Amino acid sequence: EQVTVVLDYGGYNPIRHNPPLHLNKKVLSILRSHYVGRLHRIYMVNAPWPMRALWKILEPFAGTETRRKLIFVADNSETKKRVFGDLIDPSQAPSWMLPNGKLSNDPIDLKRFLDDIPFDKPYTPAA
Numbered sequence: 001e002q003v004t005v006v007l008d009y010g011g012y013n014p015i016r017h018n019p020p021l022h023l024n025k026k027v028l029s030i031l032r033s034h035y036v037g038r039l040h041r042i043y044m045v046n047a048p049w050p051m052r053a054l055w056k057i058l059e060p061f062a063g064t065e066t067r068r069k070l071i072f073v074a075d076n077s078e079t080k081k082r083v084f085g086d087l088i089d090p091s092q093a094p095s096w097m098l099p100n101g102k103l104s105n106d107p108i109d110l111k112r113f114l115d116d117i118p119f120d121k122p123y124t125p126a127a
Contacts, residue, residue, distance in 0.1 A: 024092050084097055085098065090102055
């Protein structure tokens, strides 16, 4: 099985929301050590320009497979429909991902998401 990751950077502020460098390194180390070959794609929605600029600098040095896996998605309804329209049903998507998405945009209960939901099951907001 492979994993697809969608990261929404809407409202991201690099000064207020930037995790420590050691945490980023630890996450990458865990992914490399325990999830080799499991990553299908990473979609980065509304990524800030410094992140896109850094990727443009590093992209030529990344392998073909890595370049294929990382996709930046602009904050544009038509682009989101084109990228996500065939991947996810609107009933399973929030509106920041698909303009006609039906899932709530409420914040995720991280404790429940990380501790209670099995890795192979979808997260659904508690009723």
